[in-house]
Amino acid sequence: TRSGGLALPGLTSNAQQGAAAVPQVSEKMTTIVITTQKIPRGSVITESVIATLAYPEKDLVPGTFFTDPNAILNKQAKYDLEARIPITEGMLVTGQVGSYAAFQIPKGYVAVSIPITKLTAVSFAPVVGDHVNIIASIMVVDIDQNTQSRLPNKTGDAIPPRGATEGDPGSLTVTTSSGGGDLGRVDLDPTLNQPVYLVPSENQRPRLVSQMVIQDAIVLRVGDFPTNDLAKTSGVEPTPAPDAAGGEATPPPTPSMITLIVRPQDAITLNYLMLSEAKLSLALRSAGDIDPAAVEAVTLQYLFQTYNIPNPPKTAFSLEPRKDTLEFSGSSAPAPTAIPQ
Incomplete structure (x- = not known):
């Protein structure tokens, strides 16, 4: 060999041979139980979904992992x-x-269901996890604060008390008789310069108001929840059975309810609105948008002022034929044409 220090293949020093001869100390192992597949919440643990894995015994803290399947x-x-x-x-x-x-509801929130239709639920676009706003529309009327009855009040004939006379014991109280009409008001006719008593020509017209009462509600479910116990506890729903005739699965029914995650106070608000027969509709929020929006309630006055809608003036001409209702032409489906035999 050359004296430069290059070793020939197959030759090692005594120090290298000594290091290679030191025996390795074997590490004592135990086993822990692990999952072999995803296990839905509420599912029963069976041997098919678990296995054991070797684990260093020195690293195992007693009471942490299961060691016995x-x-x-x-x-x-x-x-x-x-x-x-x-x-x-x-x-x-x-x-x-x-x-x-229940496990899908964040702490401090509750779930409440409200009725929906295709029109009030954005054509059934919302799905689980979407965020929606809730718009409530209510009709308001004036009432008598004391009797809590709808105005105008009914009138009645009042007979004042009278003193006693021979053959008549008299009366100490005012008596009333029914049969009067609606309470109106006295107005001065400008032509005759005479007072006239005006009574309503129809019942009081309710006044409509709409407002976005709840923002950023989270959709928990569209439609009914499953009724079988396994689906209730695990969230795994059975696959719809195929139709015996066509071989295809039966389509799900049209949803009539939607369950939303809201704050407890908002749940009470929705309960009140539903009991008062207010009309509720949903507005679907943009994905990722959770910022509150500053909105105003909409009334007839707001509509006319904000969008500069004028009060149509009375003119000496009109349209023919007379129109008392609005309907787009062709909005109703035409009757099918019979096929000639």
């Missing part, structure tokens, strides 16, 4: 468990775990 069989997942994660005591529960829907 038999200890968790037939228990239920407390919430959704991802695949290939160690199972701990806090992930499991024995017995009923409550509804799947």
